[in-house]
Amino acid sequence: MGDAEHRFGNPPAMKEPILVLGAGGHGRALISLLRDLGAHSVVGVVDAAPGVAPPLGVPVLGTEAVLPALRRQGVALACIAIGDNGARLAAAARFLALGFTLPPLLHPSVIVGGGAVAEEGAVALPRAVLGAGARLGRLAILNTGAILEHDSVLGEAAHAGPGAVLPGGVRVGARALIGAGAACRPYVAIGEGAVVGVGAAVTEDVARGATVGGVPARPLAARPG
Ligand SMILES: CC(C)(COP(=O)(O)OP(=O)(O)OC[C@H]1O[C@@H](n2cnc3c(N)ncnc32)[C@H](O)[C@@H]1OP(=O)(O)O)[C@@H](O)C(=O)NCCC(=O)NCCS
Secondary structure, three states: OOOOOOOOOOOOOOOEEEEEEOOOHHHHHHHHHHHHHOOEEEEEEEOOOOOOOOHHHOOEEEOHHHHHHHHHOOOOEEEEOOOOHHHHHHHHHHHHHOOOEOOOEEOOOOEEOOOOEEOOOOEEOOOOEEOOOOEEOOOOEEOOOOEEOOOOEEOOOOEEOOOOEEOOOOEEOOOOEEOOOOEEOOOOEEOOOOEEOOOOEEOOOEOOOOEEEOOOOEEOOOOOO
16 A cells, blocks of 8 residues: 555544645535544645635635745645546646645545555545445545445546445546436446436446436436537
8 A cells, every 4th residue: 555545544643734725615525524533734725716715714825826835834735625526636736746745534434444445635525435445546535425335446536426325346437426326236337537417326337428317327418518
């Protein structure tokens, strides 16, 4: 297991400063996670929108223009609280280029099976399940109550929404979105960048870039324009 992967151990005694990118809903979810985890002190939030309100009372330090100064002041850890998968990936590249480390963050209530792995910048929100041998890819989000069962893989910057159920051996490609409450048959493969709609039941593989929904899941018509 590399340095960027989660060791599932106890938090260190001294609280490490960490910065959050994004003052929106996912930003507040990650600030809550960090407070519950208790291993870090949240030094502030950076957001592209000037004048945004402090989320949960955490000061907004400015736009990404402040990042080099924060690095010089010794802030080394960051988390990317952006829900959009492509935007999260792009932001992570900017932070890594400046020398920030993006630790995986698992809420203390997450159930973790033997041999499970969470990669750089991956996040698991309260009551998610990471089954035995499952892999939470770098920058992936396993949202509240979502289940990534044994030997399943949530790919790079993919997102399993609240309550999504990915049973054994499911493979979700990079940047795919599994909507809230959607469920899959075991061992199906969901292609890169695919979208599975809220509440869908996925019974067969989903092609790269496809959008599917319904029970059983079928391609949804593309919107005009
Ligand atoms: C599938 C989804 C991406 C479609 O969004 P959209 O492109 O904005 O599409 P629209 O809302 O315009 O709907 C297009 C059509 O698909 C249907 N549709 C939308 N979502 C659907 C779903 N989950 N299941 C079945 N049909 C769905 C709509 O009823 C509409 O049908 P119509 O053309 O007959 O009226 C979206 O509805 C969805 O489920 N997103 C997942 C969100 C989520 O859970 N995120 C987790 C964040 S925490």
